[in-house]
Amino acid sequence: MELFDVYPLYDITPVSAKGLTLVDDHGVEYLDLYGGHAVISIGHGHPRYVNRVKEQLDKIGFYSNAVQNPLQQQLMDALGALSGCDDYRLFLCNSGAEANENALKLASFHTGKSRVIAFHNSFHGRTSAAVATTDNPGINAPINKQQQVTFLNFNDLSSLEKELQKGDVCAVILEAIQGVGGLDEPSTPFYRELSKLCHEHNVVLIADEVQSGFGRSGKFFAFQHHGVDPDIISIAKGMGNGFPVGGILIHPKFKASHGMLGTTFGGNHLACAASLAVLEVLEEEQLIRNASEMGEYFTSCASGIPEVKRVKGKGLMLGLEFDFEVAPLRKRLIVNQHIFTGSAKDKHVLRILPALNVSREQIDQFFTALKKELA
Template identity: 60%
Template sequence: MNLFNVYPLFNINPVKAQGSFLWNEKGEKYLDFYGGHAVISIGHNHPYYQSKLKDQLEKISFYSNSVQNNLQIELAQKLGEISGYEEYNLFLCNSGAEANENAIKLASFHNGKSKVLYFSGSFHGRTSAAVSVTDNPKIVAPVNYSERFIKLEWNDLKQLEEIFKTQGNDISSVIIEGIQGVGGIMIPTAGFLFKIKELCEEYNAVLILDEVQSGYGRSGYFFAHQEFGIQPDIITTAKGMGNGFPIGGVLIHPKFEASNGLLGTTFGGNHLACAAAIAVLDVIKNENLIGNTLEMGGYIENEIKDFPHIRSIRRKGLMIGIELDRDCAEVRKSLLYDHFIFTGNSNDKAVLRILPALNIKKEETDIFINALKTVLEEI
């Protein structure tokens, strides 16, 4: 049997990782400035993280959600405390797509309506409803298309108001990323978020904030939307939540009523996943990683802002989009193969996406900064 070939692969096989570095089977060392799409939040193989998982492995790895699991309670309490959403409830699942799937479903259960608004440039996942609110026709199969899912333009207040005026009574929810990652580090305006919140309240629609990539301290706030003082009805999270261990979560306003069987999952919130997620929260808090995110993000931007071929820098914390005056593919390729640095791209071909671990060190950022300068000056 062969693998189903759906991934364009770099000819690199990492076999070891530590902190912000990876090594291939030849022993060659790479700086990880992308974290596998912002998954590596506290660095590879953090010793505290490793110890929590090893301890849990010696106790119990998994049992279904038909029994009590006190690790889920501990995770919910710690997540509520660090995020400021202590009054919300938590549903645990396995991924960001699954979190968004359950959020959309829960919203529809809540108000009995079926239409969902989403925005140009969005990426919410590849499962049925999640991919239907993702702005990429290449990954939306015919079975996923439906007039219930309505795309609006990003930051377009006039269009937003018009759609609510004409279809507001049928709109179940609005789903929006705290910061668009795949879309090219696109940041919503405060006025746009405020208007979405206002219209959702007026028309009994549910505001879903997708913080799968922009959450967990990535933006310099625990959740990116918190910069604007917006309180959504539902928040989804995943990527950085488990530092590589698959886990996702749905933070749910207390106005939503739970009932037996309303949502469900086999693997979600299992013992190992909870141990990983608890370890991540402990490290973020105890090592002040949100403070480091603000400091290192600002440092990187300040050092590269005058480099040639950079048109603009879109950044919140360590969620950075470097817009070049050309396709970023060759720059990214040179950083990888000539300078041994992992970076990312986006749907905007000109945007180089930077998502290092939140505990990145200054000397590690300097490796990237110097390499980027060299590559851009050689163009």
């Protein structure tokens, strides 16, 4: 049997990892400034995380949501306290795509409507309605294109209001910082007016925080930079530091009923233990503050490099924009400098998504390497 060939692979085989360091099967060390698509939030092999998961596995790893699981309540308490969203309800699932699927489904249940407004360069997942709201025709199969989705530009209030006035929209979904798309952001006035218009037209506002959540932007959620209150917040990636876990935070105005949403693996004991460990480390080590401070330091370092046209994003969800396509540069950074970075839909943007405990020294290491490769 062979793998279905859908991923272009670098010829690198990591066999161990600690903090922000990956080690391959030849003993070569790599600085990880990508975290497997922003998944590694507290560093590889963090002892609190490892111990939490190991201890839970010794007790019980999984049983269905048909029984009580006190870890879910512990997770809700910790998540509510640290995020400031303690009045929301939590539904747990397994991934960002699944989180957005459930968010869109719940919005449609709530409004009785089906059309969705999304934004150009968005990425919300690869399944069903989530991929239909993703602005990439190449990954939308005909079965996905049956969904009713309208794509708009950020900051285009006139078009947004015209679409909402048609009365058939169930939800508006957006990333406060676009991940795969290339770190573009809506302005604060636009996000606030969007929130107001959604409320006026009984349209559900979904904040996709799958990549930007759990402290990555320098606040717990990126929408908190704009002072809005979404109806549903989707979460995943950094939530489990590598363990598959996702979910949605749901405003109390939504009424639940048995069977409305469901999941086999979501909210299992190991997933809750992993996410609890992440929240504990974020708080104890003040990693959200570190994300903000290191983001500012990174930006200051980048300002001295003439080839960098601008730094995009916030906190440790960053992109360096060049006037050339960055794929060859990214490859040289991996092969020559042993540093992992990321790409984006915008081929001129190099994405930087390190664990939130990245240090100044590691950022300095990156910029020393970058200058060598640019030279």
